[in-house]
Amino acid sequence: MNGAHALIESLLQEGVTHMFGYAGATICPAVDALKEHPEIAYTLVRTEQNAGHMASGYARISGKVGVCMVTSGPGATNLITGIATAYMDSIPMVAITGQVPSNLLGRDIFQEVDITGAVAPFSKHSYLVKNANDIPRVVKEAFHIASTGRPGPVLIDIPIDVQEQQLKSFHYPEKVEIRGYKPSVKGNDLQIKKVVDAIARSRQPLICAGGGVWLANAQAELLELAESCAIPVVKTMMGIGLMPTDHPLNMGMIGAHGNHCANQALARADLLIMVGTRAADRAMVDPREIQRRMATIHIDVDPAEIGKNMQAAVPLVGDVKVILQQILERGAPVTDSAAWLEELKDYRKAELSRVFPRREGYVFPGTVMRKLGRQLDEDAIVCVDVGQNQIFACKYLPQKKGRLLTSGGLGTMGYSLPAAIGAKIAAPEKQTVVICGDGSFQMAMNELSAIRCADMDVKIVLFRNHMLGLVRQIQCRPPYHGSFGVALDGSPDFETIAAAYGIPSLVANNEDTLDETVDQFLHTKGCCLLICEVHPDVGTND
Amino acid sequence: MKQTISVLVENRAGVLNRITGLFSRRAFNIDSLAVGVTDDPTVSRITIIVDSGNNVVEQVEKQLNKLIEVIKVRTLEENNLIGRELMILKVNANNKTRQDIMTICEIMGAKVADISPTSLTMELSDTPDRLDTFQSMMRPFSILEVARTGVIAVQKGGGKI
Numbered sequence: 001m002n003g004a005h006a007l008i009e010s011l012l013q014e015g016v017t018h019m020f021g022y023a024g025a026t027i028c029p030a031v032d033a034l035k036e037h038p039e040i041a042y043t044l045v046r047t048e049q050n051a052g053h054m055a056s057g058y059a060r061i062s063g064k065v066g067v068c069m070v071t072s073g074p075g076a077t078n079l080i081t082g083i084a085t086a087y088m089d090s091i092p093m094v095a096i097t098g099q100v101p102s103n104l105l106g107r108d109i110f111q112e113v114d115i116t117g118a119v120a121p122f123s124k125h126s127y128l129v130k131n132a133n134d135i136p137r138v139v140k141e142a143f144h145i146a147s148t149g150r151p152g153p154v155l156i157d158i159p160i161d162v163q164e165q166q167l168k169s170f171h172y173p174e175k176v177e178i179r180g181y182k183p184s185v186k187g188n189d190l191q192i193k194k195v196v197d198a199i200a201r202s203r204q205p206l207i208c209a210g211g212g213v214w215l216a217n218a219q220a221e222l223l224e225l226a227e228s229c230a231i232p233v234v235k236t237m238m239g240i241g242l243m244p245t246d247h248p249l250n251m252g253m254i255g256a257h258g259n260h261c262a263n264q265a266l267a268r269a270d271l272l273i274m275v276g277t278r279a280a281d282r283a284m285v286d287p288r289e290i291q292r293r294m295a296t297i298h299i300d301v302d303p304a305e306i307g308k309n310m311q312a313a314v315p316l317v318g319d320v321k322v323i324l325q326q327i328l329e330r331g332a333p334v335t336d337s338a339a340w341l342e343e344l345k346d347y348r349k350a351e352l353s354r355v356f357p358r359r360e361g362y363v364f365p366g367t368v369m370r371k372l373g374r375q376l377d378e379d380a381i382v383c384v385d386v387g388q389n390q391i392f393a394c395k396y397l398p399q400k401k402g403r404l405l406t407s408g409g410l411g412t413m414g415y416s417l418p419a420a421i422g423a424k425i426a427a428p429e430k431q432t433v434v435i436c437g438d439g440s441f442q443m444a445m446n447e448l449s450a451i452r453c454a455d456m457d458v459k460i461v462l463f464r465n466h467m468l469g470l471v472r473q474i475q476c477r478p479p480y481h482g483s484f485g486v487a488l489d490g491s492p493d494f495e496t497i498a499a500a501y502g503i504p505s506l507v508a509n510n511e512d513t514l515d516e517t518v519d520q521f522l523h524t525k526g527c528c529l530l531i532c533e534v535h536p537d538v539g540t541n542d
Numbered sequence: 543m544k545q546t547i548s549v550l551v552e553n554r555a556g557v558l559n560r561i562t563g564l565f566s567r568r569a570f571n572i573d574s575l576a577v578g579v580t581d582d583p584t585v586s587r588i589t590i591i592v593d594s595g596n597n598v599v600e601q602v603e604k605q606l607n608k609l610i611e612v613i614k615v616r617t618l619e620e621n622n623l624i625g626r627e628l629m630i631l632k633v634n635a636n637n638k639t640r641q642d643i644m645t646i647c648e649i650m651g652a653k654v655a656d657i658s659p660t661s662l663t664m665e666l667s668d669t670p671d672r673l674d675t676f677q678s679m680m681r682p683f684s685i686l687e688v689a690r691t692g693v694i695a696v697q698k699g700g701g702k703i
Contacts, residue, residue: 120560121567125610128556145610180552180613304604307597 001170003132004029004163007096008037010139013172016040016067018058018425020051024071026098026111029163031069043425043454046446048075050418052082052153054450056091057422060405061381061430063217065146066422069096073111076157080119081412083153087122088409089238090215092151094142095123102130102159116157124152132165136172144176149183150302151215183301187316187323192330194314195273195297200333202271202295204340205231208254210283211238211408212276212300212320221324222275228332231273232344234262236283237394237408239276245373245398249341251348255283257391257540261347266290268343273297276320279309280409299323357542362535363508364542365392365463371518372433372461373398380431381405381423385416385440388469391540393435402430414443420458421450431522434460438488439468448501451527458527462494465534473539498529505529544573544593546618546625546695547602548703552611553579553586560609561588570594570602574627574670574692585613589625589694616703618695625695628667630655631677632686635662639683650676661686 001009007030011019018041023031034040045051048070055066066086070079076097086093099105100112116126125145127138135158142154199205213222219242226233226249233243234251243250252259254266266272266284272294279287279298287310290296298305298312299320306315316323356366369392376382377400384393384406397404405423407415416434424432436444441462451458468486475483495505504524508517508531521530551557558577565572573591580587592602599617606615618625631652635643636659643662647654650672656663666676670693677688697703 116556117559120563178610181610302608304601304608307600307604311597 001167002029002163003129003135003158003165003167004033006132006135006167006170007139007158007163008033008040009170010136010172011040011067012037014139014143015064018043019067019069020045020054020058020422021069022048022051022071022075024075024098024111026072026100026160027069027075027096028098029160030096030098030158041425043421043450045418046449048078049081049414050444050447052079052086052093052095053412053415053418053444054422054425055093055095056082056086056089057383057405057419058426059092059422060214060419061403061423062426064092065143066091066093067096068093071098071111072100072115073113076113076115077118083119083155084122085407085410085412085415086153087124089211089407090151091153092147093153094139094146095153095155097155097157098163099128099157099159101161103161105159116155119155123155126155126157128157129162130159132162132167135167136170140173141176141178145178145181149181184303184317185319185322187299187318187326189326191314191316192323192326195316195327196330196333198271198295198297198314199229199231199273199335202335203337204269205229205271205273205335205337206251206265206269207231207233207273207275208236208266208277209233209239209242209275210236210277213239213242216276216301216320218276218321218324221321221328224328225324225332228328229335230337230341231335232265232337232341234265236277236280237406240394241399241402241404244400245352248345251344252351253394256285257282257395259351259395261344261351264347265344269294271295271297273299274310274312275299275324276301278305284310358511359535361509361533363511363514363532364538365389365532365534366396366542367511368461368463368508368514368518368532369393369396370398371514375518375522376400376402376433377431378402380433381420381427382433382435383416383420383423385434385436386411386413387437387440388465388473388538388540389435389437389440389463391470395540397435413440416440417444417460418447421447421456424456424458432458434458436460436462437469438462438464438466438491438494441494442488442491445497448498448503451503452501456527457525459522460527460529461532462529463532463534464494465536465538466491467536469536469538470540494529494531503527503529505531507531507533509533543595544591545599546620546623546693547590547592547599547606548616548618548695549588549590549606549612550580550614550703551586551588552613553584554611557586557611558588560611561606564605564609568601568605570598576692576694578694587694589692591693614703618697622698623695624698625669625693626667627670627673627693628665628691629673629676630663630665630689631680632661632663632688633680634660634684634686636660643680643683646676646679650679652676
């Protein structure tokens with residue numbers, strides 16, 4: 001057995017059933033070995049970055065490690081943004097890259113690039129394999145590292161001669177032994193007690209839930225804690241969807257672009273319980289101020305997050321699900337938060353009944369979100385891009401029991417379409433919707449090919465304002481002097497583009513008939529594009 | 543405040559790169575860094591001196607711990623460590639100055655490593671403070687070259703990290 005077959009055999013041992021990739025010279029042995037294994041399905045992307053995003057969407061929905069495989073040099077560098085995007089959102093991923101022959105490493109030969117060096121700052125770990133006999137162990141370790149503790153992307157770089165090298169024997173290890181890697185699981189009992197005491201003392205407690213709750217699969221525990229202690233919940237962008245919008249304890253999304261009611265709750269709480277969030281700048285503009293004003297509890301699987309952005313009074317390191325169970329087992333105290341909940345209820349009501357502006361010949365994104373959300377399946381997967389479309393979706397799209405996937409950490413435009421493809425592959429039975437702008441769509445629309453190849457039922461909502469709307473919003477505020485370089489002149493007619501891929505489209509430009517248009521869109525068989533005409537002056541605070 | 547962080551890592555290619563890369567990416571400043579293999583040939587010890595507040599050092603420790611190839615990290619307490627640095631220093635020396643230089647060497651415990659009609663090369667292993675003193679005493683004789691290893695350290699007593 002050669003290195004390439006050992007690689008594919010190892011992936012099979014890890015239960016891999018789908019891969020995303022782009023072939024090239026130095027990865028040919030691995031692709032050749034993959035050809036013999038129809039039990040691993042393969043999606044060919046149109047640019048390597050999207051192999052990363054598809055693997056990310058796939059991982060987030062399947063709960064498994066997403067796998068992508070590309071060639072050396074430009075293939076590897078194109079994948080970098082996909083890896084960095086996964087790193088910032090802690091997505092479990094294994095990226096495999098081909099490499100030039102090991103005896104020529106460092107000579108700057110054709111399509112050579114030091115990819116392990118390049119991704120070191122934004123990958124959880126990386127391997128440059130120099131001996132085919134190491135491949136089974138390396139794959140085993142890579143999957144273990146990618147999926148445990150705080151998940152993240154792991155890169156395996158394999159020179160072509162190592163892929164071709166014969167192994168002495170293939171043996172897939174049962175266990176992983178890495179002496180420098182032992183993620184903590186259980187929370188410290190003394191700290192758990194402190195948390196319970198702090199909750200019992202507080203009058204105005206607030207839970208801030210982030211993407212870590214999804215990663216730990218701790219949605220039920222979070223809900224139970226909130227409900228049994230009567231604690232309202234705000235979420236970061238990565239935590240959206242952890243609670244249905246109509247849940248009485250749901251206060252929406254915090255942050256610079258968040259819901260007013262959520263930010264009010266954060267400003268007035270006397271106890272903040274952060275669960276699986278790093279208190280990044282977009283969510284908490286001034287963490288020191290929060291730290292000064294209220295008691296803080298920080299629950300996270302990554303010890304380095306404690307004290308990085310905020311120095312919480314009670315840190316709790318471990319698996320979020322396990323820790324929440326520990327707190328619940330200790331007997332979650334009932335807080336006297338009735339007055340606090342009453343106060344917040346009014347803020348929430350005001351937010352939900354907010355009246356959006358109307359313009360003849362256009363639809364307002366917030367209005368589209370509400371109407372779309374109402375008609376979506378209970379467990380729909382919505383993949384949201386970056387920009388105004390993201391802010392509108394995160395603020396106003398009603399959440400039920402589905403998922404909202406977006407590039408929250410890195411803010412990578414062009415994420416939504418490939419992520420939706422990965423998500424659809426992971427859960428073909430679930431309604432899958434893309435929400436993007438005309439800027440972000442043009443960063444990934446070449447991936448419509450994957451939708452066409454597999455006849456995928458992915459619905460795409462495209463907000464067309466002929467503008468990079470969110471950048472324009474920044475440019476029109478001091479210290480800048482007006483918009484420049486953000487008009488999307490020369491954009492193609494998206495209906496024609498869709499038609500070229502055999503995808504039907506609809507246009508929404510009238511709010512009176514919007515319900516019918518959305519209904520027609522969602523009930524079109526297979527993929528469909530809904531182009532929403534948005535006035536270029538629309539801003540996210542309208 | 544200067545603090546000494548002792549790090550045990552896998553003795554493999556590329557590990558040092560990950561450590562220094564982490565320092566630059568997270569904007570931590572390194573005062574000195576020394577690396578060498580331990581009694582176990584699969585393990586290297588890296589001694590890092592950082593000049594930062596406690597919060598930063600705590601973050602440095604935590605971020606180092608996240609690296610898969612880092613086995614152990616410990617910040618050594620200032621009054622509970624044996625820290626040494628090696629310096630090789632070359633000065634101009636002639637028949638007139640050589641004796642004065644030798645006197646300082648004797649006082650500081652430095653050894654002569656090389657001699658030529660116009661120069662003296664000395665080696666001294668001591669704490670960084672004492673090396674600084676020695677260096678400043680040599681300055682009047684016109685220093686030609688200095689090489690320092692950076693501090694290596696272990697904790698006092700029978701314990702180990």
